[in-house]
Amino acid sequence: MDISNEFNTWQSGYTDKVLRWVPHYQELLGSVLESLASDFTPSHILDLGCGNGNGTDLLMRRFPEAAFTLVDASEEMLEACRERFHGRPNAIRYVQGMFQEIELEEESADLTIAVLAFHHLEREEKQALFPSLRSWLRPGGRLAYADLFASKRSAAYLDEVLIPWERYAKSRGTEDQEWDGLMDHHAKYDFPDTYADTLAWLESAGFQNCRIALQKGPWGMVEGVRGGG
Numbered sequence: 029m030d031i032s033n034e035f036n037t038w039q040s041g042y043t044d045k046v047l048r049w050v051p052h053y054q055e056l057l058g059s060v061l062e063s064l065a066s067d068f069t070p071s072h073i074l075d076l077g078c079g080n081g082n083g084t085d086l087l088m089r090r091f092p093e094a095a096f097t098l099v100d101a102s103e104e105m106l107e108a109c110r111e112r113f114h115g116r117p118n119a120i121r122y123v124q125g126m127f128q129e130i131e132l133e134e135e136s137a138d139l140t141i142a143v144l145a146f147h148h149l150e151r152e153e154k155q156a157l158f159p160s161l162r163s164w165l166r167p168g169g170r171l172a173y174a175d176l177f178a179s180k181r182s183a184a185y186l187d188e189v190l191i192p193w194e195r196y197a198k199s200r201g202t203e204d205q206e207w208d209g210l211m212d213h214h215a216k217y218d219f220p221d222t223y224a225d226t227l228a229w230l231e232s233a234g235f236q237n238c239r240i241a242l243q244k245g246p247w248g249m250v251e252g253v254r255g256g257g
């Protein structure tokens with residue numbers, strides 16, 4: 029199954045699932061807002077891998093006049109967003125497509141968020157995407173990228189990621205069979221990379237002031253700014 033169909037099947041009950049399955053989900057979402065300066069007022073926000081719109085929803089409430097572009101591979105997720113945001117005052121554009129293939133306007137966004145989205149890209153795909161991410165931002169525009177930051181190739185992955193993750197998910201009522209399904213998904217569709225690699229790739233793509241803004245073990249948010257040129 030490709031990633032769009034995989035997430036089509038996740039759409040029903042998505043928020044309930046992600047709250048039970050993903051450690052610190054609400055903090056990860058909240059971090060994309062909390063890191064913004066109080067006088068930062070974006071006029072165009074990109075949500076890459078918007079899912080059912082949880083990140084967009086938070087941002088719309090804070091920035092009711094901003095325009096949004098929501099991108100996702102999954103048509104079902106985008107449809108859930110269309111229903112959820114019907115009647116909101118914001119101008120909203122929906123783009124169905126893969127990050128690896130979409131073409132967005134250069135220098136068009138003031139803020140790009142990506143929450144739990146880019147770990148679905150392999151390391152080479154992340155490195156190839158990051159220059160485009162920078163090009164879609166206006167000078168001074170910000171990237172807030174919340175995700176799992178760890179490498180499956182690390183000897184510590186079991187102890188530092190999988191064991192605490194399972195403990196968290198099961199403490200929130202995730203049944204054994206559901207956990208096994210989630211780990212099948214993790215094996216097939218998740219390719220997380222470390223904070224250090226991610227920050228280095230963002231810097232080589234031309235982002236400035238790259239830093240970890242939230243760190244809860246391997247779950248966190250990194251941010252960067254598009255400089256002047």
Ligand SMILES: C[S@@+](CC[C@H](N)C(=O)[O-])C[C@H]1O[C@@H](n2cnc3c(N)ncnc32)[C@H](O)[C@@H]1O
Binds near residue numbers: 082105125
């Ligand atoms: C785990 S969900 C996160 C959704 C949302 N950002 C949230 O915080 O709940 C990942 C989303 O990214 C989308 N996605 C994954 N890989 C993608 C790709 N290569 N191109 C476009 N969308 C992708 C999936 O369809 C899914 O909706």
